[in-house]
Amino acid sequence: MNLRTLLGERLQAALRDAGAADAPPIVGPATRPEFGDYQANGALAAAKRLGMKPRDLAAQVVEAADLSGIAARSEVTGPGFISLTIDDDFLSEALADGRLEPAGNGERVVVDYSHPNLAKEMQVHHLRSTIIGDAVARVLDALGYDVLRQNHVGDWGTGFGRLVAHLNDIGEDSEALGDLERFYTEASERFANDAAFADRARQVVVDLQGGDPATLERWQRYIDISMSHCQAVYDRLGVGLNPEHVRGESAYNDDLDGIVEDLQAKGLLSESDGALCAFLPEFKGKDGKIVPIIVRKSDGGYLYHSTDLAAVRYRTGTLRAKRVLYVVDARQSLHFKQLFALAKRAAYDAGASLEHHPFGMMLGNDGRPFKTREGSGTRLLDFLDEATVRARRLVEAKNPELDAKEMDRVARAVGIGAVKYADLSKNRTGDYVFDWDAMMSFEGNTAPYLQYAYARIQSLFQRGQVDAAALTGKPTIRAAEEHALALQIARFQETLEQVATTVMPHHLCTYLYDLAAAFMRFYERCPVLDSEFRDDRLLLCRHTAATLSRGLNLLGIETVDRM
């Protein structure tokens, strides 16, 4: 149940009755506790247009609005705000219901994320796309959208010539394939220093593009190995990607000639220095000249523009997506603007919404692009190892009585969770500073704080020998802390919808932090197990735990019963 939408509808009706038919009610959380739970600001703007005094209009709306059973109090405050306090019984019922509304209504959405380059192992800079995309996909799933994950891996291009040539030389069962970083470096060094090898590598590219079966087989072998490295990272990270979601650049090879023919037929291409380009006037570069979109190189080869066009057509056509979300590095902004503009001209978008949701870089403390310690490189697997090791050190210090198996699980949940949360909790489309020490201090708005809140509740159940699943019914709400906690739980739906609309998971992080904080305050001031209101408070605890767990899960973060 989306409380905010519900209030909006009721106030909208009252505004209409007051003569402000198309005025939005503008409902949001109250900015200060003395203004209740929600506030509506729409009367101010509407009054201006109607030539009324804002307070008079607001009073009319308050009078006319049907908020019975929803708001315990509604009043005009300040220059013409409407302050709303939600009814305790209403909150109690909302809690007992606890279901998510399928607001997505089965609408099909493609989420394009992760897309590592298979020439190398996954790097730290693949982290953001992978975990932001994963969280977005999970939230959309939970809201009843029909989500199709697409991993547009970089599995094609001239770079694979030297890799396959190297593979040919050292044998496909070589141990060197266990370390793709080194394999890649070796191949690159040979390409630079060994003319004969470089020639063979170039021939491999020709063979690949020509579809030579033996070469393709070797290429596939390399891709399979590289993908298995990626899958290991995905499994370690706990993101929901698997081979079914992979549709890489190579999958569109057969479409590219047709794309070019079609674009030509539509009069969108012209030749320039031997390359086929689209010149769209809105893309002015230096000297006022148009920055071209090169769809075919002068040597006849294709570039990522062409592949991406084919992917757009596939996603909106074959997959019939209504929305395609690209969770990709901000540096690709121009590329996507051009891609979307050309796709629209060619009618490949099929009326779907094509959206680039950019993000910045991970920076180190020094403000430069993040590196793991000692300059040991930026391999994502190493990075995740470090996160788990650091988490284990802290958990061991705090709770040494956990057995080895549980310690493993907690270290993983806390380490990986902290890394993900540090990233997901930031709104910035720009860069953000990643700091091991700050993140691992486990204070404030961090995953461990949320996990700790959850663990405290589980501990409470255990101590009281409570079967949480057996707790049912509607809790009676009495204390202010109980009201605040129940209200926050009731806001889950509107928060998820906000994430779905904005494609910004940090709203969910802020929500969960506020929820955990509301619980901590409740927990400090409202004894549970020894209370005469034990059952009511246990119900609040149960719903808090369920919402924390569900919310963290949507961020791809695990919970633990003890930590």
Added chain:
RNA sequence: GCGCCCGUAGCUCAACUGGACAGAGCAUCGGCCUUCUAAGCCGGCGGUUGAAGGUUCGAGUCCUUCCGGGCGCGCCA
């Protein structure tokens, strides 16, 4: 040169897309553990939101100019 993004407390970040007195955490100072996990709670200190104009009943948010930082601008992706 042109374009995009960013600039909020000493530091790291919010501010629900134009609403009330800009909020958290860290750091710092102080209070709370014989009672449900102190990885917690409560309080103090800390701001001319880079600068100057403009629009508006109302601007961190929108517009203009400037300053500072990042990124991108034809055959890599």
